[in-house]
Amino acid sequence: MSIRDLARHLDISIGTVSRALNGKADVNPETRERVLEAAKRLGYVPNQSGRSLRQGTTNTIGFMIESTIETADAGGSFFMPVFEGVQSVFRRHHLDLVALLCGTDEDPASYLNRVVGRRFVDGLIISATMRHDPRIDFLLERKIPFVALGRSATRGDYSWIDLDFEGVAATAVTRLAGFGHRRIAIGTPASDLNLGYVFLDGYKRALAANGIGFDPSLILPANGNEEGGYQVACRLLAQEPMPTAIILVNENMAVGLYRRLYEAGLQPGRDIAVIGFRESTQSRFLSPTLTCFRISLRDLGIKLAEAMLSALPAFEGQYPRETVELIWPMQLVSGESDRPGSPSGLA
């Protein structure tokens, strides 16, 4: 149902229908009433998309995330608060946020290509950056405004914000070394995510700084979810001698790791030191309490939104063009899981 169909149905000129719909004064009240009634009955909706194409803007920003089976249960608890932060900024500027869901088995680069072709977004926030990420080349070549949540080895003039993975690794290793640990394992992503490389680099440098040799058998790649944490614990238990400490790169792993340790009669803090990644609602309710790192995902979302606005030509006046390259700090939250002593709660 277009405005043309509506005009034809009413046998009134398109111009008159348009003026009636837009509340102009030069349409007589009866005609306006007829037009509005017919528009409602026939399901006419003003065509914002056509309007936007002429104006060159859709006032919609896409946030691309990957909804794979692996991350299906886990990803939401990270992204929802980020979305909330992004929206709190966009709302002031009458921008809408849509999550672009790239499914399992779909190549993220060709998905992005298709979405860009649909032209319903003015700009993009991409996440889950790979070490070499063809999406970045694609967006740069086509001059499409975007911000990356996550660094990449793919170069170019674009804004990115990333969590401080090397800082987390360095702080965790140094803390554990200070408690006397020498066999410190890490649970890393099983995929080609760039964050895995950054985390591993930080870990190696921190080992060296603390005079500890690097042992590749202590690198335990796993999926970033509860099941992955369970698998990490299985492999820890299989090692002889067992590592005395483990650092996780994903917040969802901790729950599965705890479970497997308990099954083996081991307790975090007493029998093995555990440092988790991000403090989450789950981790806050674990017993013994988990040593992990705090970040405000809502604030991260706010910063992402501001970086996006700085990349959009339409907002040049309010947000001057700027390339943001920001490593977001995370604060250690000291728990009971990595220190000897008597944890409260379940023990």
Added chain:
Amino acid sequence: MSIRDLARHLDISIGTVSRALNGKADVNPETRERVLEAAKRLGYVPNQSGRSLRQGTTNTIGFMIESTIETADAGGSFFMPVFEGVQSVFRRHHLDLVALLCGTDEDPASYLNRVVGRRFVDGLIISATMRHDPRIDFLLERKIPFVALGRSATRGDYSWIDLDFEGVAATAVTRLAGFGHRRIAIGTPASDLNLGYVFLDGYKRALAANGIGFDPSLILPANGNEEGGYQVACRLLAQEPMPTAIILVNENMAVGLYRRLYEAGLQPGRDIAVIGFRESTQSRFLSPTLTCFRISLRDLGIKLAEAMLSALPAFEGQYPRETVELIWPMQLVSGESDRPGSPSGLA
């Protein structure tokens, strides 16, 4: 950068540029090379949106969810697997799924109105249905294809799929009554969500069927997250005598409830019977194991996608028009949290 701009820049007719971009044979190779090079350099992307408007379809379906601060941490673990299921069907039909994120402080009805006006979706899946939901009236009036995840008292000819909240309530109450419980509390949503009414109705009917009187002080409304579960436990502990059993309507509450009970030295199963709602990755790793209800969210997503296709005129041939009204069953998973005995694990 439109095809018009590109033609002007190259000083070639729009028709020639279009034929070059579409790989037609009647353009000489040098001209084609020039056009493709300029298109890439200047960031020209074929305007699918304009094309779609003419064809009347965008091949994009919107899934509206609310990203409020309250549900920010919790909602993701439910919706991500549902999205995965929806996409597995849509992919076969070359439909893309976008999540439409209605933010905090935003009225869901006016948000929907705006999104529909933008015209980038062919159809909508709405969630978090309210007891009286103006979005349903709006979509019906405008003849926009949609499916509701959740029932509503708002009537009309539309498809909906909902979880079996009354079945869960009835099964849980009957099971607990069979174990001898008479003071059975329930943790319900603090908001006007329709599911809260359905759950409460099922609870009351099951009490009556088991000869147990209804006591309003056993209804404990709370937010559907860990913190809400913690609050429910606080209110249980404050009652004199304490209820001997609790049924939760939200899967995220269980973690917070467990935490508060442990702080009070109480253990689910031994000191109070706990039945959770949906089996989730979190609940699977709780100790003692949680009695809860299993549902395949991916299958739910598949059914939602099929109902959506049945409502889309473009798919009439493959998915005949049909109004789906489906209550999705959930299967009891018997755990250690609601029975006396010796739970394994932490006890």
